[in-house]
Amino acid sequence: MPTTGCAQEGCAKSSSLYNSNATLPELEQLIVSAERGNARQTWPPWGRHVWQTAKNGTLPSFYHERFSNWTSTWRELNPTYTYHLTGDRENRDFVSQHYPWFLPTYDSYDESIKRADAVRIFLLHHFGGVYADIDFRCLRPLDELFALPQAATADVLLGQLRAGPDARGGRSAIDSVPNAIMISRPRAPFWLHVMQELVRRVNVATAMFDTGPQVLHHVYQTLGKQHHVRLLPSAYLYPIDWMTPGWVGLAKWRRAYLGDEWYNRTNTTFAVTYWMHTYGHTSG
Secondary structure (H helix, E strand, C coil): CCCCCCCCCCCCCHHHHCCCCCCHHHHHHHHHHHHHHHCCCCCCCCEEEEECCCCCCCCCCCCCHHHHHHHHHHHHHCCCEEEEEEEEEEEHCCCCCCCHHHHHHHHHHCHHHHHHHHHHHHHHHCCCEEEEEEEEEECCCHHHHCHHHHHHHCEEEECCCCCCCCCCCCHHHCCCCCCEEEECCCCCCCCHHHHHHHHCCHHHHHHHHCHHHHHHHHHHHHHHHCCEEEEECHHHHHHCCCCCCCCCCCCHHHHHHHHHHHHCCCCCCHHHHEEHHHCCCCCC
16 A cells, blocks of 8 residues: 555654554455455445444433434434444454454554544444444435445445535545445455554544544545445535535534534435534533
8 A cells, every 4th residue: 555654634743653564464364365355246235234433332411312313313214224332342342352453553542532433444344334423314214325326336435525625724635535424345355454554553643644534535545446435425425514604613502403404405415414523522
């Protein structure tokens, strides 16, 4: 994989902390094995799981009613899917059981959000399905999403934000593929390369660079096409983003209770996030 060094936005520490040669033997073996079978003729079913995580496996106390309503939409619209709301202890146990070679890295993260970012990659690789932040509302059944032509020969479906500067000084392309909602078939090889990039960025900078959207964007740009990753239009999964007029600077209570006024719902709007940022919550 091409190296990124530390020139990307969000990498404030010394570039020497980014280790382009870092790897783990167990991960290398998984990548080699997966690459042998990547030119597939048939496609495994999409994982019928919905994954959401919260700090202690419980919804936040602030705007609790809204989070309860939003998370319930995933169960109501997808009754044949298994719904999971996991917490920090369950997430660590999962990594320890299924990916023990990553556990030292997982435990070494200097922020809880980095562990929350990382575990969603491993859940999707192991089980497949949909990962969505708890401030996402499901608007249409997932089976309708999987019936789209884009999904027929995809291993992974990702969303994107609209291009262009935002009111905070400019949103570059490296932030344009969020990890707030991601959709996958089980054992998609793409995630192994995301894991590889996680190993190269351990506590180099912010969560955005180490474990978040900048990792996802980088691996998508370099390896997404050959690993059957499809990027869906912004209106499908991110009808509200930081380019939405009037959204930047909007108080959280307005996002929570009036957010649906900020987008147009169509027959291809499958989900929406209200960008509540629960791991960095401040009231407002």
